[in-house]
Amino acid sequence: MAVKKFVVGNFDDETVLFPAVKKVRRAGxxxxxxxxxxxxxGLDKAMGLRDTSLHTAGFIYGISGTATAVGFITWxxxxxxxxxxGGKPFFSLPAWIPVTFExxxxxxxxxxxxxxxxxxxxxxxxxxxxxNPRSTDDTFVMAxxxxxxxxxTEAMSFLETIGAKEVKVEYKETEWWIGRYDxxxxxxxxxxxxxx
Amino acid sequence: xxxxxxxxxPKRYNTIAFALMAIGILAIIGLYVTSGSxxxxxxxxxxxxxxxxxxxxxxxxxxxxxxxxxxxxxAWGGWQMAFRRVPEAISAVVPVIxxxxxxxxxxxxxxxxxxxxxxxxxxxVAEDPILSHKKGFLNKGFFAAATVLTIVLxxxxxxxxxxxxxxxxxxxxATVEERKKYIWNNTVWAAVYIIVFSLTVMSSIPWLWLMSxxxxxxxxxxxxxxxxxxFVSGMALIALFVVFLKNNGxxxxxxxxxxxxxxxxxxAFSVFWTYLWFSQxxxxxxxxxxxxxxxFQPRAHGIYKGIFWLMFIINFxxxxxxxxxxxxxxxxxxxxFMALLIIFGHWLDFYQMVFPAVSPQKVPMxxxxxxxxxxxxxxxxxxxxxxxxxxxxxxxxxxFVKESLIHHT
Numbered sequence: 176m177a178v179k180k181f182v183v184g185n186f187d188d189e190t191v192l193f194p195a196v197k198k199v200r201r202a203g204x205x206x207x208x209x210x211x212x213x214x215x216x217g218l219d220k221a222m223g224l225r226d227t228s229l230h231t232a233g234f235i236y237g238i239s240g241t242a243t244a245v246g247f248i249t250w251x252x253x254x255x256x257x258x259x260x261g262g263k264p265f266f267s268l269p270a271w272i273p274v275t276f277e278x279x280x281x282x283x284x285x286x287x288x289x290x291x292x293x294x295x296x297x298x299x300x301x302x303x304x305x306x307n308p309r310s311t312d313d314t315f316v317m318a319x320x321x322x323x324x325x326x327x328t329e330a331m332s333f334l335e336t337i338g339a340k341e342v343k344v345e346y347k348e349t350e351w352w353i354g355r356y357d358x359x360x361x362x363x364x365x366x367x368x369x370x371x
Numbered sequence: 372x373x374x375x376x377x378x379x380x381p382k383r384y385n386t387i388a389f390a391l392m393a394i395g396i397l398a399i400i401g402l403y404v405t406s407g408s409x410x411x412x413x414x415x416x417x418x419x420x421x422x423x424x425x426x427x428x429x430x431x432x433x434x435x436x437x438x439x440x441x442x443x444x445x446a447w448g449g450w451q452m453a454f455r456r457v458p459e460a461i462s463a464v465v466p467v468i469x470x471x472x473x474x475x476x477x478x479x480x481x482x483x484x485x486x487x488x489x490x491x492x493x494x495x496v497a498e499d500p501i502l503s504h505k506k507g508f509l510n511k512g513f514f515a516a517a518t519v520l521t522i523v524l525x526x527x528x529x530x531x532x533x534x535x536x537x538x539x540x541x542x543x544x545a546t547v548e549e550r551k552k553y554i555w556n557n558t559v560w561a562a563v564y565i566i567v568f569s570l571t572v573m574s575s576i577p578w579l580w581l582m583s584x585x586x587x588x589x590x591x592x593x594x595x596x597x598x599x600x601x602f603v604s605g606m607a608l609i610a611l612f613v614v615f616l617k618n619n620g621x622x623x624x625x626x627x628x629x630x631x632x633x634x635x636x637x638x639a640f641s642v643f644w645t646y647l648w649f650s651q652x653x654x655x656x657x658x659x660x661x662x663x664x665x666x667f668q669p670r671a672h673g674i675y676k677g678i679f680w681l682m683f684i685i686n687f688x689x690x691x692x693x694x695x696x697x698x699x700x701x702x703x704x705x706x707x708f709m710a711l712l713i714i715f716g717h718w719l720d721f722y723q724m725v726f727p728a729v730s731p732q733k734v735p736m737x738x739x740x741x742x743x744x745x746x747x748x749x750x751x752x753x754x755x756x757x758x759x760x761x762x763x764x765x766x767x768x769x770x771f772v773k774e775s776l777i778h779h780t
Contacts, residue, residue, distance in 0.1 A: 269649075269653050
C-alpha cells in the first residue's frame with residue numbers, strides 16, 4: 176500500500192487521446208494507466224503494454240479439463256466400476272469425447288474468467304480509484320505517475336498542450352494487488368539510489 | 372503514395388502453372404493406360420474415380436471463395452475489402468473446373484460402367500429394395516439436371532457478383548444514396564447465391580456426387596461435412612494467394628490483421644470440420660448397425676486406415692496446435708505451411724470418401740492421383756492469375772474500403 180502522486184489529464188475525445196499517449200511516452204513520462212469509457216482498438220499498442228498471457232492460462236486450463244475428464248472417466252469405467260454398454264469395450268474413447276470436450280470448455284471458460292477478474296482486480300467489494308468517475312461515461316483519463324524527478328508543473332502544462340481539457344495533481348493509493356507495477360517500482364528505487 | 376494496383380503475371384508463375392498442368396495431363400494419360408483402358412470395369416472405375424475425386428474437390432474449393440465473398444457481403448462485413456479481389460479471382464475458376472467436373476460426372480453417370488454409381492444400373496436397382504426406394508432421388512435424369520443446374524448457377528451468380536464489384540472501378544459512387552443502393556444490390560445478389568449454395572453444397576450436391584458412390588449407405592451429416600472440408604480448404608487457398616501477392620509487393624493495404632482473420636477462419640473451420648466428422652462417426656459407432664458401420668469398415672479398420680487417421684491428424688490436430696497462437700496466424704511461413712497442409716489433408720479426406728467404395732481390396736497407387744491433383748492446381752493458378760491481372764487489386768471505390776484499411780483485430 177503506497178500513496179503515490181499522479182498528474183491526471185482528462186481528455187474528451189479519443190482522437191486527441193491517441194496522439195497524446197504517443198507524445199507523452201516520447202517525452203519520457205511514465206503512464207500509470209489510461210481509463211476510457213469503451214475499449215479503444217490499438218490503445219494497448221500505443222501505450223506499449225505487453226500482450227496478455229490470459230490465453231496461455233486458458234490453454235493450460237483447457238488441457239487440465241481434458242486431462243480431468245479423460246482421466247476420471249477412464250478410471251471410473253475401466254478400473255473402478257466396469258459397465259457393459261451395448262457390448263462396447265470398457266475403454267471406448269469416442270463415447271467420452273463429448274464429455275471431454277465439455278469439461279475442456281468449462282475449465283477453460285471458468286478459469287479464464289477468474290484469471291481475468293484477478294488480473295483486472297475485479298471482485299465484489301473491491302474498490303479501485305479511476306481518478307475521475309466520468310471515465311465510465313464520456314471522459315478519457317490519463318494518469319502519469321510522478322517520480323521524484325518529475326516536475327509536476329511541467330508535466331501539467333505538457334498535458335495541456337497536447338489537448339487535455341482538465342489537468343490536476345492527485346495523491347492516490349495504489350493497492351498491493353497492482354502486481355504489474357511492482358517490477359517498475361523496484362527499478363525506480365534502484366535509479367534513485369544511483370542518483371543520490 | 373503510389374500503390375501497385377494491377378497484378379502483372381510473372382513469367383515464372385505461368386511456367387509453373389503450365390508445368391503443373393502438363394504433369395496433370397501426363398498423370399491422366401498414365402492412369403488411362405494403366406487403368407482406364409483395361410477391360411476390367413473395376414480398373415476403369417479407378418480411372419474415373421480419380422477424375423471424380425479431384426474435379427469435385429477442386430471445384431468445391433474454388434467455389435468456397437465465392438461463398439466467402441457472399442457470406443461477408445451478406446453480413447455487411449468490410450474487413451475483407453483489402454483483399455477481396457483475391458477470392459473474386461479464385462472464384463473465376465468455377466466455370467472452368469465446373470465444365471470439366473460436369474463433363475466427368477455426366478460421363479460417369481451415363482457411361483456403361485456402373486461401378487462408381489451403381490444406382491445407374493436400372494436392372495440392379497429393380498432387384499435392390501434399398502436402391503429402388505431411393506429411385507426418386509438417385510436417377511440419371513435428376514442427377515444430370517441437378518449437376519448442370521448447380522454448376523451453371525454457381526458460375527452465373529459468381530459472375531454477377533464479380534461484375535458488381537468491378538462495375539465500381541470506373542465510376543465512383545458520388546452520393547450516400549447511391550452507395551446504399553449499391554450495398555443493397557450486392558446484398559440481394561449475395562443472398563441469392565447463399566440460397567443456391569445452401570441448397571447445393573450444404574445439403575444435396577455432395578449426396579449426389581460423392582455419397583451416392585456408397586448408394587446403400589447414407590448420412591445426413593455428409594453434405595455439411597463436405598462443405599466444411601471445402602470451405603476450410605478454400606480459406607487456405609485464399610491465404611496462399613494473399614501471402615503470394617504480399618511477397619511480390621502487391622496488396623499494400625492487406626496487412627497482418629487481415630491475414631490473422633484468414634488464419635482464424637482456417638483454425639475455426641478446421642475445428643468445425645472435426646466436429647462434423649466426429650458427429651457423423653460417433654453416431655454410427657454408437658448405434659453399431661451393420662448397414663451403417665459398413666462405411667467405416669474399410670476406412671477406419673480396413674486398408675484405408677493409414678490414410679483415414681493421417682487425414683484426421685492433418686486436418687484436426689495439426690491446425691489445432693499449430694494455428695492456435697496469435698503469432699502463428701500472423702506469420703507468413705506458418706500460414707503458408709498450414710494452408711498447404713490443410714489443402715492436402717482435405718484432398719486426402721475426399722480421397723477416402725471416394726476410393727474405399729471403388730477399390731475396397733487394395734489402396735490404389737496414390738501417386739497418379741497426386742499428379743491429377745497437381746494438374747488442377749496448375750489450372751487454378753493459371754486462371755486465377757489471369758483473373759487477378761484483369762482488375763485492380765483494390766476495389767477502391769467500394770463504400771466499405773475504409774473499414775478494411777483501418778481493420779484491427
